[in-house]
Amino acid sequence: MAKKETKPGFIVSFFLYLANSKKYNNFKNEARELLHNPLNRYKRYIDYILIFLIVTSVAIFIYEVDYKVPDWLEFYAVYITSGIFAIEYLFNFWLYNDIRKEVEREYNDSVLVGRKGKFAKVIFGAVFKKISYIFTPVAIIDFLAIVSAYKTLRVLKIFVMFRFLKLLKHARSIHNFLEVLSDRKFELITLLILLIFVVFVGGISMYIAEGNKNDNINDLFDALYWSFITITTVGYGDISPVTTPGKIISFVIIILGIVMISFATSVLVSAFSEKLNELKEERIAEHISENNSFLIICGYGQIARIFLQQYAKISNKYIILDVDKNRVAQAINDGHNAIADDPSRFVVLNRFYNKNSKITVLALTGSDVENIYISLNAKAVSKDIEVIARASSHKLYNKYMRAGADRIILPNEIASSMMVASIVRPVMYKAINAILNYKDVANMSEIFVSRNCKIIGKSIEEVGFAQYKIVFFGLQNGINGEFKFCPKKDYVLKENDILVILGHKMSIKYFKSINNIGSYI
Amino acid sequence: MIYLKDVVVFGYGKFGNSIANSVMREKNTNVMVAVNSDAEYEVAKMDRVNVAKFNLESDASLEELDILEETILLCALDNNHENLFLALTLRGLYKSNYIIAISDSSHLADKLRMAGVNRVIDIYNISANVIINILEQPVASRFLQGFINKSHDYVFKEIDILKGSPLCGKKLSEIDFNRYGIVFIGMINKDEGNQFVFATVGTDRVINEQDTIVCVGKEKDLIRFTTECGGVECSYQ
Numbered sequence: 001m002a003k004k005e006t007k008p009g010f011i012v013s014f015f016l017y018l019a020n021s022k023k024y025n026n027f028k029n030e031a032r033e034l035l036h037n038p039l040n041r042y043k044r045y046i047d048y049i050l051i052f053l054i055v056t057s058v059a060i061f062i063y064e065v066d067y068k069v070p071d072w073l074e075f076y077a078v079y080i081t082s083g084i085f086a087i088e089y090l091f092n093f094w095l096y097n098d099i100r101k102e103v104e105r106e107y108n109d110s111v112l113v114g115r116k117g118k119f120a121k122v123i124f125g126a127v128f129k130k131i132s133y134i135f136t137p138v139a140i141i142d143f144l145a146i147v148s149a150y151k152t153l154r155v156l157k158i159f160v161m162f163r164f165l166k167l168l169k170h171a172r173s174i175h176n177f178l179e180v181l182s183d184r185k186f187e188l189i190t191l192l193i194l195l196i197f198v199v200f201v202g203g204i205s206m207y208i209a210e211g212n213k214n215d216n217i218n219d220l221f222d223a224l225y226w227s228f229i230t231i232t233t234v235g236y237g238d239i240s241p242v243t244t245p246g247k248i249i250s251f252v253i254i255i256l257g258i259v260m261i262s263f264a265t266s267v268l269v270s271a272f273s274e275k276l277n278e279l280k281e282e283r284i285a286e287h288i289s290e291n292n293s294f295l296i297i298c299g300y301g302q303i304a305r306i307f308l309q310q311y312a313k314i315s316n317k318y319i320i321l322d323v324d325k326n327r328v329a330q331a332i333n334d335g336h337n338a339i340a341d342d343p344s345r346f347v348v349l350n351r352f353y354n355k356n357s358k359i360t361v362l363a364l365t366g367s368d369v370e371n372i373y374i375s376l377n378a379k380a381v382s383k384d385i386e387v388i389a390r391a392s393s394h395k396l397y398n399k400y401m402r403a404g405a406d407r408i409i410l411p412n413e414i415a416s417s418m419m420v421a422s423i424v425r426p427v428m429y430k431a432i433n434a435i436l437n438y439k440d441v442a443n444m445s446e447i448f449v450s451r452n453c454k455i456i457g458k459s460i461e462e463v464g465f466a467q468y469k470i471v472f473f474g475l476q477n478g479i480n481g482e483f484k485f486c487p488k489k490d491y492v493l494k495e496n497d498i499l500v501i502l503g504h505k506m507s508i509k510y511f512k513s514i515n516n517i518g519s520y521i
Numbered sequence: 522m523i524y525l526k527d528v529v530v531f532g533y534g535k536f537g538n539s540i541a542n543s544v545m546r547e548k549n550t551n552v553m554v555a556v557n558s559d560a561e562y563e564v565a566k567m568d569r570v571n572v573a574k575f576n577l578e579s580d581a582s583l584e585e586l587d588i589l590e591e592t593i594l595l596c597a598l599d600n601n602h603e604n605l606f607l608a609l610t611l612r613g614l615y616k617s618n619y620i621i622a623i624s625d626s627s628h629l630a631d632k633l634r635m636a637g638v639n640r641v642i643d644i645y646n647i648s649a650n651v652i653i654n655i656l657e658q659p660v661a662s663r664f665l666q667g668f669i670n671k672s673h674d675y676v677f678k679e680i681d682i683l684k685g686s687p688l689c690g691k692k693l694s695e696i697d698f699n700r701y702g703i704v705f706i707g708m709i710n711k712d713e714g715n716q717f718v719f720a721t722v723g724t725d726r727v728i729n730e731q732d733t734i735v736c737v738g739k740e741k742d743l744i745r746f747t748t749e750c751g752g753v754e755c756s757y758q
Contacts, residue, residue, distance in 0.1 A: 295656070302625060302626060302645045303645040303648055303649055303652075304649075306626075306627075306645050306646050306648075306649040307648075307649035307652050307653065309649075310649060310650065310653050311653055311656075314653070314657065360656065362652065388652060388655060388656075390648070392535075393539075394539070407655055409648055409651060409652060411644050411645060411647075411648040412535065412536055412539045412540075412644065413539055413543075413670070414644070414647050414648055414651060414669065415536065415539075415540070415623055415642050415644040415647060415648075416536075416539045416540040416542075416543035416544075417543060417669040417670060418642050418647055418669065419540055419543070419544070419595065419621060419623070419642050420540075420543045420544050420546075420547060421668075421669065422621060422640055422642070423526060423528065423544065423547075423550070423593055423621070424526070424547050424549065424550065425676075425677060427677055427679050427709065427717050427735055428668060428676075428677035430717045431677065431706065431707070431717065431719070431735075432665060432668060432669065434719070435665060436647060436650040436651065436654065436665075437650060438650075441719050441721055441722050442719050442721065443721075444654075444658065444661045444665060445658065445661065446658045446659075446660050446661050460699075466694060469720070469721050469722070470721065471704060471705070471706050471719075471720050471721060472704070473661075473664060473704055473737070474664070476660055479659065479660070483660065483663070483664060485664075485675060485702070485704075485738070485739075486699060486702050486703065486704050486738065488699065489699050498660045500658075500660055500661045500664055502706065502719070502720075502721060503721045504721045504722060507721065
């Protein structure tokens with residue numbers, strides 16, 4: 001197919017070069033993650049640093065009003081802080097939009113349909129959009145926070161406050177408060193209009209009623225001021241009605257004031273209580289996804305409850321997701337972290353995903369359909385997420401495998417096998433039951449041979465498990481190695497070997513401490 | 522010598538079905554299923570299971586079932602309340618039979634024990650423990666699970682030490698189990714009603730005739746050990 005060659009100009013080539021540069025794209029993505037993604041674990045530290053700079057510099061400016069500050073402090077408050085704010089400002093300006101992507105899109109479109117690229121229009125549009133960033137409220141505050149440090153502007157003391165306004169962006173609790181206000185914009189604006197209307201009506205009525213009879217009301221502004229102070233239930237008392245009509249107007253204004261204040265309070269309280277739950281859940285989610293490894297338990301039914309009674313003693317790095325609000329309330333009541341959300345939705349699991357963490361999803365709901373869906377969903381978020389799913393029947397085993405479940409728990413089968421064992425192989429049943437129920441005498445444990453371990457390089461005979469009253473079953477090298485049962489006595493232990501042993505809880509503890517063995521998971 | 526065990530599984534629903542089938546797969550068992558619902562009866566018939574019907578509220582119908590003194594009774598009805606009622610009735614009718622019941626909560630497990638059940642298998646408790654094991658000890662849990670679901674060839678074996686065995690008079694520490702590729706894990710204490718005692722607490726005692734030791738290993742290695750040490754596979758295995 002004949003292709004119409006359009007040779008891009010220098011500027012277009014430059015943007016196309018940027019669009020194709022892996023390094024540039026990675027750098028920009030990393031920067032965006034760090035500055036704009038609230039889930040990024042390092043963003044919080046950047047916020048802390050900026051908050052520190054804001055608070056300390058403002059404190060210095062305030063101190064400076066009456067006292068002389070040392071030069072180095074002045075230098076810090078003016079140049080260093082402003083310099084850092086300026087860098088942040090430039091970064092935000094740079095990250096606001098991607099000119100290169102728009103140019104690339106236009107280039108690809110034009111090549112595809114064989115038309116001439118309208119690059120000038122696209123570049124101007126994108127540059128215009130970038131410049132528009134300067135006029136966004138956030139950018140204006142940021143800009144004023146930078147320039148407020150300069151002596152000439154600092155004379156106008158109010159400018160220092162702009163620096164404080166910058167806190168809105170970095171201190172999350174203030175940010176959340178503003179979000180609540182913006183969520184209830186409609187109600188609050190309605191209320192504000194009503195307030196203005198009543199203040200005006202009240203003020204004008206008062207002016208007409210007492211304008212020439214009350215010594216304290218000299219003009220309409222005084223009347224409006226009185227109306228406002230009364231309606232907000234502040235009531236300074238500097239102006240008060242002196243005539244009967246004026247007093248009647250007061251009655252009405254006071255009642256309306258109480259009504260409006262209650263209305264505003266109820267709007268804000270309900271918005272806050274809604275938001276508070278959301279915020280709490282968000283914090284829990286963030287907190288949990290900061291761990292190097294954690295569990296997401298889907299469904300808080302019988303099995304999850306019993307599981308957590310044990311597991312909560314070992315670790316607190318887990319979170320429960322359940323669609324049913326009652327079960328979530330029950331989980332919270334039982335002292336667990338739980339969120340009412342649907343784990344079969346991509347966004348729900350995705351918000352926990354953190355490529356540096358080892359995540360295990362336990363699909364323990366009572367429904368196979370849900371569990372399979374959750375398994376698939378977890379694998380869709382990332383193949384690295386380990387999934388342990390509960391299945392009701394062996395017939396569904398293959399379905400779970402296809403859905404990507406790494407381990408499948410069949411409670412009925414396990415119970416059946418244990419029941420059979422208790423009839424046919426009673427001794428084995430007793431042993432396994434004791435091990436599974438964490439009886440002190442029968443603790444099955446794994447020992448990871450790390451570099452610092454004292455047993456490294458020793459043969460099994462030299463380690464002498466028997467003298468610690470420990471039963472040594474076998475070992476495997478690395479988590480994916482093959483398990484060797486009862487290796488020969490002269491087998492020399494090497495790094496990354498995982499030994500499976502059985503012993504009394506105390507014997508194992510002692511054995512581990514003597515040989516410098518830590519836990520490995 | 523191997524005894525055939527008579528087992529009656531009560532219920533053929535969610536739990537009973539899988540339990541009955543697991544027990545039937547064992548070669549030394551003789552299984553009968555008893556059900557109290559027509560639907561379960563039909564399913565059992567279709568599965569060609571030896572099935573009988575009973576009425577939970579009629580003791581006579583339970584007495585009609587062919588239950589001997591040694592018959593093991595498994596209560597596995599889907600309904601918790603019915604299962605408890607059944608266990609209570611069976612204990613009343615059959616004083617000395619071994620009764621095993623399933624439970625899905627610790628509260629029910631306690632009630633079943635109060636009703637006279639000899640062994641309670643708590644479905645969710647076991648599963649929850651299995652999950653913890655998988656998370657905390659992946660390698661050990663796989664090994665342990667292998668005994669239950671037979672995904673590996675290692676088995677537990679109880680070995681009776683006979684008179685004249687070369688092991689008699691030897692201390693446990695003197696016996697080289699490793700040479701046979703087997704692991705010694707404990708002994709059966711006959712003085713205390715056949716209690717299993719883990720090697721993890723036992724002292725280095727001397728082995729006498731009539732003792733029963735418990736080892737883990739591959740079937741063929743265990744047989745080799747048993748023959749060479751002059752023992753015999755425990756009679757109730």
